[in-house]
Amino acid sequence: MLDELFRNNLSWVERITAKEPDFFEKLAQQQSPEFLWIGCADSRVPANEIMGLLPGEVFVHRNVANLVIHTDMNCLSVLQYAVEVLKVKHILVTGHYGCGGIQSALDNRELGLIDNWLRHIKDIYRLYEKEFEGLDEEQKLNLLCELNVVEQVTNVCHTTIVQSAWKRGQAVSVHGFIFSIRDGILRDMGVNISTLEELAPIYRMQRKSDLLRR
Ligand code: CO
Numbered sequence: 001m002l003d004e005l006f007r008n009n010l011s012w013v014e015r016i017t018a019k020e021p022d023f024f025e026k027l028a029q030q031q032s033p034e035f036l037w038i039g040c041a042d043s044r045v046p047a048n049e050i051m052g053l054l055p056g057e058v059f060v061h062r063n064v065a066n067l068v069i070h071t072d073m074n075c076l077s078v079l080q081y082a083v084e085v086l087k088v089k090h091i092l093v094t095g096h097y098g099c100g101g102i103q104s105a106l107d108n109r110e111l112g113l114i115d116n117w118l119r120h121i122k123d124i125y126r127l128y129e130k131e132f133e134g135l136d137e138e139q140k141l142n143l144l145c146e147l148n149v150v151e152q153v154t155n156v157c158h159t160t161i162v163q164s165a166w167k168r169g170q171a172v173s174v175h176g177f178i179f180s181i182r183d184g185i186l187r188d189m190g191v192n193i194s195t196l197e198e199l200a201p202i203y204r205m206q207r208k209s210d211l212l213r214r
Pocket of ligand 1: 040041042064066096098099100101102104
């Protein structure tokens with residue numbers, strides 16, 4: 001079974017180099033992706049394939065339910081490297097309908113360690129509790145998948161990393177996308193943030209020097 005993986009790999013290399021013989025030589029020189037994808041670890045939501053992008057074109061971070069937690073050093077490190085070193089122009093926070101992580105957060109079944117991770121999703125449910133009134137189970141799941149994207153987009157914007165970039169005048173915008181496993185379509189949710197002024201005042205960080213001057 002594992003042999004098949006290596007055979008697949010060789011035929012993939014052949015397909016790419018047939019089109020562009022020096023593809024891997026160029027790839028080895030550098031990466032300069034314009035996009036950072038923050039998506040779910042779900043095997044059905046592969047960033048490159050969905051967007052038709054080749055190696056080198058998208059920097060990727062994936063975890064269960066595409067969460068951006070304020071203190072998650074893994075996600076924050078990816079974000080910092082993507083913004084400050086690679087200088088990506090667009091951060092694509094991508095959720096998907098039918099997310100198992102979000103389904104588990106809606107259920108109250110115990111799964112173990114991961115319940116602590118999924119608790120962040122329960123917090124979102126509580127924040128928007130009124131919006132769920134009168135919905136059936138599938139509608140609830142879909143709505144929570146969407147609201148989760150909106151919340152993670154703002155979480156990205158609330159980081160010191162993105163706010164510092166904006167203060168430096170670096171153009172970086174954060175977008176909310178959602179993918180449907182049923183039809184394979186990736187949709188722009190129309191949530192796009194690219195300036196400090198678009199954030200709720202409580203989250204807008206001021207420079208230390210500005211605070212001293214007051
Ligand atoms: Co998922």
